[in-house]
Amino acid sequence: MLDAALLAGLFAANYCGLGLLAxxxxxxxxxxxGTSLNPRRPTWLVRALGCGLLAGxxxxxxxxxxxxxxxxxxxxxxxxxxxxxAFTLTWRPHWLRVMVAPLLAVARA
Amino acid sequence: MGETFRQSMNWLHTWSGVxxxxxxxxxxxxxxxxxxxxxxxxxxxxxxxxxxxxGSISLDAQRATYQEAVTARAPxxxxxxxxxxxxxxxxxxxxxxxxxxxYSDPANGANLPDPGTLAGSGFxxxxxxxxxxxxxxxxxxxxxxxxxxxxxxxxxxVIIHRKIFVDFFTFRPHRKTQRAVLDLHNVFGVLGxxxxxAITLSGVIIFFMLYFPSGWMSVYGGQNLRTFxxxxxxxxxxxxxxxxxxxxxxxxxxxxxxxxxxxxQLASLTVYYPxxxxxxxxxxxxNSDRVTxxxxxxxxxxxxxxxxxxxxxxxxxxxAFRFIFGMHVxxxxxxxxxxxxxxLGLVGCGLIGTGFLFWLESRRKxxxxxxxxxxxxxxxxxxxxxxxxxxxxxxxxxANRALPLGVVNRAGLEVWMFYAxxxxxxxxxxxxxxxxxWREQCWIMSALAVxxxxxxxxxxxxxxxxxxxxxxxxxxxxxxxxxxxxxxxxAFAALKLGVVSDTAIPxxxxxxxxxxxx
Numbered sequence: 001m002l003d004a005a006l007l008a009g010l011f012a013a014n015y016c017g018l019g020l021l022a023x024x025x026x027x028x029x030x031x032x033x034g035t036s037l038n039p040r041r042p043t044w045l046v047r048a049l050g051c052g053l054l055a056g057x058x059x060x061x062x063x064x065x066x067x068x069x070x071x072x073x074x075x076x077x078x079x080x081x082x083x084x085x086a087f088t089l090t091w092r093p094h095w096l097r098v099m100v101a102p103l104l105a106v107a108r109a
Numbered sequence: 110m111g112e113t114f115r116q117s118m119n120w121l122h123t124w125s126g127v128x129x130x131x132x133x134x135x136x137x138x139x140x141x142x143x144x145x146x147x148x149x150x151x152x153x154x155x156x157x158x159x160x161x162x163x164g165s166i167s168l169d170a171q172r173a174t175y176q177e178a179v180t181a182r183a184p185x186x187x188x189x190x191x192x193x194x195x196x197x198x199x200x201x202x203x204x205x206x207x208x209x210x211x212y213s214d215p216a217n218g219a220n221l222p223d224p225g226t227l228a229g230s231g232f233x234x235x236x237x238x239x240x241x242x243x244x245x246x247x248x249x250x251x252x253x254x255x256x257x258x259x260x261x262x263x264x265x266x267v268i269i270h271r272k273i274f275v276d277f278f279t280f281r282p283h284r285k286t287q288r289a290v291l292d293l294h295n296v297f298g299v300l301g302x303x304x305x306x307a308i309t310l311s312g313v314i315i316f317f318m319l320y321f322p323s324g325w326m327s328v329y330g331g332q333n334l335r336t337f338x339x340x341x342x343x344x345x346x347x348x349x350x351x352x353x354x355x356x357x358x359x360x361x362x363x364x365x366x367x368x369x370x371x372x373x374q375l376a377s378l379t380v381y382y383p384x385x386x387x388x389x390x391x392x393x394x395x396n397s398d399r400v401t402x403x404x405x406x407x408x409x410x411x412x413x414x415x416x417x418x419x420x421x422x423x424x425x426x427x428x429a430f431r432f433i434f435g436m437h438v439x440x441x442x443x444x445x446x447x448x449x450x451x452x453l454g455l456v457g458c459g460l461i462g463t464g465f466l467f468w469l470e471s472r473r474k475x476x477x478x479x480x481x482x483x484x485x486x487x488x489x490x491x492x493x494x495x496x497x498x499x500x501x502x503x504x505x506x507x508a509n510r511a512l513p514l515g516v517v518n519r520a521g522l523e524v525w526m527f528y529a530x531x532x533x534x535x536x537x538x539x540x541x542x543x544x545x546x547w548r549e550q551c552w553i554m555s556a557l558a559v560x561x562x563x564x565x566x567x568x569x570x571x572x573x574x575x576x577x578x579x580x581x582x583x584x585x586x587x588x589x590x591x592x593x594x595x596x597x598x599x600a601f602a603a604l605k606l607g608v609v610s611d612t613a614i615p616x617x618x619x620x621x622x623x624x625x626x627x
Contacts, residue, residue: 022277077449079456083297089278
């Protein structure tokens with residue numbers, strides 16, 4: 001059960017991390033946020049959190065599954081998460097708004 | 110070739126993809142299936158669908174066939190003990206008429222009927238790395254060549270992708286077909302790149318003794334392969350004495366091994382030189398709990414049961430090699446990784462398939478205008494290579510469930526069905542113009558996948574509801590569910606292809622313009 005939860009968490013962290021990195025791109029920002037491209041958008045904050053999630057997921061994967069299984073699990077789940085993000089941006093880009101909106105609020109505050 | 114480096118790489122990517130695409134798709138498709146080869150075995154051999162008993166089983170109780178190996182002067186007699194993925198006991202030896210295999214139920218030791226099929230591990234898995242062409246190792250060399258081509262395709266693909274970071278997550282299915290196909294090719298290629306490179310490179314490294322023989326041959330000489338393998342695996346060996354000898358209790362040896370490695374499970378046992386006074390026994394522990402494909406082994410004198418050697422751990426270079434090997438062959442118990450490999454294998458198939466489609470879409474109109482035959486020829490080959498091999502595989506499954514047990518050369522008939530249907534798919538692709546062949550073969554795929562599930566329910570007691578209800582039948586349920594999911598995807602693709610076929614597709618750019626378009 002714990003392993004299943006960790007696996008789900010690993011996927012969630014990779015998906016959210018890559019989703020934030022993708023959202024920070026000028027090409028996807030308007031589709032994700034539903035607003036026009038703002039040159040003063042908090043790119044650094046979105047990317048920092050995205051990278052943080054990816055770094056966190058690799059640490060959890062290696063600590064929990066060991067360097068052998070953990071590294072392979074992280075790399076393979078990263079690829080599938082990335083493809084999932086690409087398809088989300090194609091058909092449901094506003095789903096990623098849930099992650100970006102709080103960061104926008106933080107940046108404005 | 111082009112004037113610039115990028116144009117040259119574009120040329121290399123385009124034409125190596127077209128030339129090697131068919132072989133690469135076959136390798137990736139069979140490799141993807143091989144991830145679940147043991148589960149396919151269970152589906153194709155219903156008599157082996159037995160529940161794994163709790164506790165350990167007696168090795169001495171498996172000795173019924175030992176005397177047959179002694180009589181045949183077999184070099185080895187082997188037992189593979191049941192595991193989570195392979196629930197029955199497998200005993201095999203090399204007799205006078207080839208490999209003799211017996212299956213037995215671990216719960217009561219009862220012999221199981223001959224499955225009459227090569228199934229996943231006997232046909233699909235070897236196809237992955239030999240194309241089942243044994244003559245002069247030609248299949249292995251073709252696979253090695255294609256793998257080197259795949260690595261070149263991966264590198265050249267990155268070089269020619271001008272907007273690799275801007276288009277990192279970009280897929281635009283609503284743009285014209287050519288653009289959408291290229292987007293999908295890029296998504297599968299770039300986002301799956303670590304897997305594609307790792308799995309291809311590791312596949313080449315696994316066969317280093319064949320592909321890169323100069324290293325070990327320069328030290329050991331071409332005739333000393335046995336010495337080389339014994340030294341790198343630190344395995345025990347001694348010569349045959351050609352005098353009769355007995356075999357001590359295997360259970361007593363197993364007890365010693367369990368005391369040596371109390372946390373590990375027994376995996377297999379091999380008796381070398383059965384019936385000879387110099388016979389010795391190797392017992393291997395399971396390595397399913399780690400990526401590195403290396404087992405602890407103990408060696409016993411066959412006649413007395415005395416421990417004569419222990420092999421635990423490998424040299425650093427071999428540890429690295431066996432990690433790479435283990436990463437590729439995925440024999441460890443990790444269901445999440447197994448499914449991830451399967452999905453990424455399908456991504457690899459998608460990458461190769463969309464590569465073919467982009468080549469076709471970017472030339473379809475121009476070749477039609479100039480009355481060139483290139484698109485027609487490549488499209489027929491591509492269709493047979495992509496949908497054709499999938500249909501052939503499904504026909505292999507359907508034949509397995511349709512042919513009665515006991516038919517002469519049943520396993521051979523299944524294989525013949527595979528190749529006959531594959532050839533028929535090529536004939537169909539040659540006969541049908543444009544996208545019609547793709548669409549019709551997608552419908553055939555869908556129908557065959559559903560038929561396979563229905564036949565499994567009709568010819569065994571294990572319909573989908575029953576297999577879902579019993580834990581030990583989950584591999585069968587998984588196979589049925591994947592077949593049904595595949596049928597749905599194939600039907601969806603056929604419907605979409607029907608829509609595209611009915612719509613005029615404006616297309617004027619060529620493959621050579623890829624760099625400017627991408």
